[in-house]
Amino acid sequence: MTFRSGNPAVDRYITEDYESVRGMSSRFAATICAHVIRRQTDLGIAGHFAEIGTFEGRFFIAMALGLAPGERALGIDTFDWPDAGIVDRFHGHCARLGLAEDRVVAIKAAARDLTDGDVAQALGGPVRFWHIDGDHTPKSLTADLDLVVQSLHPQGILCLDDMLHPGYPLLIVAVHAWLARHPEMRILAVIDREDIVAAAKVMICRADAVDLYGQDLVDAFPAHHWKLGSDWGDYFAVVLTPNPRLAVVE
Ligand SMILES: C[S@@+](CC[C@H](N)C(=O)[O-])C[C@H]1O[C@@H](n2cnc3c(N)ncnc32)[C@H](O)[C@@H]1O
Known part of the structure; x- marks a missing residue:
């Protein structure tokens, strides 16, 4: 089976041009997230894409190419690292x-x-897919979550990068604390890492939207489904990983 999002423009970009845009998100995660954008379109969930931490646009472009006519993509970044030319390169x-x-x-x-x-002024409507990949401190991630949830489409997705990353172990603690303040939200899925740079993402949505996405992800990517699932205490989330396997115990 070929691993693809099902949107030809996005899949062409991920296959042929992804490496030509400097960035950190994995092809694996971009393909799955683009599949989710396509699923939203199929379900009639309309809205924009927005990202905190756009860098040169590697992940941003994959998502933006998947939008429906009339929808727009917003990139928020300090655009000052590693140099001032980054916004022009983007x-x-x-x-x-x-x-x-x-x-x-x-x-x-x-x-x-x-x-x-500011977000409303830039886009003028709800965001159906937010990607948070900016300042990797618990305090900033919490502030980013508080900001983005306000514009999230009721059936939209919050996607957080570098979760469970060895370099940022406290980010997931901030996510737990934020979820405790937002009992209406759930972890929908964990998208595993490709390597230490292209690290894991989690997707969050409202509890009443999980059924729109969960089983569909399993059906769309059966070869990457890790069947034990991700244990979040009261519920399990889907795990998709490049190489699903269990430890062999002899
Ligand atoms: C890991 S890079 C993003 C990679 C990109 N999303 C990708 O997938 O290729 C992190 C970006 O976050 C930006 N950033 C850091 N702190 C930020 C903040 N407080 N607000 C917005 N962007 C920030 C940095 O300038 C940098 O471009």
């Missing part, structure tokens, strides 16, 4: 890879300095 990649100028919005700012009003 826009250059978007144009080169087929994203029309009026479909891409960039905000050059630290996410902590933005309000939901």
